[in-house]
Amino acid sequence: MMMKLTFLGTSSGTPTRHRNVSGLAVQTVLGADWFLIDCGEGTQHRVLQTPLSLNDLAAVCITHVHGDHCYGLPGLLASAGMGKRTKPLKLIAPLPVWQWFEATRALTDLHLPYEVEHVDLEEQQLVYEAPGVRIERHALLHRVPSHAYRVQVETRRVRLKADALRAVGLPPGPAWRVLQSGEDVPFDGGVLRSADFADTQVDTAAAVVGGDNADPALLRDACKGVQLLVHEATFTQDALDKVGPGPMHSSARLLAEFAQSAEVPNLILTHFSARHQNEEGMAALMAETQAHYRGHAFLANDLDTYELDSAGNVTVSRG
Incomplete structure (x- = not known):
């Protein structure tokens, strides 16, 4: 295992009985440090259902300002402080998210016993680097500025x-x-x-995790050489056609067609509209995906874990 992804929320917009809003934990073979991509309301409750520790959280990466991707941030960081965390934490996020967090901290008397360092993702493409780990951001198309994160892990033996x-x-x-x-x-x-x-044997694994995005093809360069793409598929194509272009989301068909053209071997769909969160709806999303994509496709559920190895093999454990 080079990389392990645990889904903490797979619903779009609002939580449902079985799905929380967006959050994804990324662990690597390199140690206990892990990364959180998006932090919707209730994310810390999902973390409590995993072996993850907030003391080992290295960075929080927010894709965009919409609340279902960031409203859980102040509570999670506050809990980390009450859990005796002392080491600094990177918050990789659009500037408005940082400004909102700073205002929340000031107005709610939140005193953290550790430093939170803001990394403005608009200012640089390489947003995180440590021995063996690189995280880059890539711009997407949404109603507000939105981004994807390309996570690459490298080991040397x-x-x-x-x-x-x-x-x-x-x-x-x-x-x-x-x-x-x-x-x-x-x-x-x-x-x-x-x-x-x-x-020297060098093993590498890379995955792209997208935020909300109406045009998956914007990730063509980011997906070069990656073994896994995680991306929203809020609607089926029929539902997207009825909803219209206003929400600026992707359908399973749009995503599948891009993943096939980019030759990405593994694809995980997430961020599902509540209208599809039943047996019939999920089957329709998978059928639409498989009609346009010949790789390995998965529909994420909360607390599912996916392990990626350097050969590009993905194994899943259901939550």
């Missing part, structure tokens, strides 16, 4: 050529660890070069 080392007479020991770390080793009047006796 160095394997020594044990037979070659034994052949030159270097026994296992501290010198092997030095070579494995990338440094050369003096030996028998010469130098053993790490590059000659160590192979």
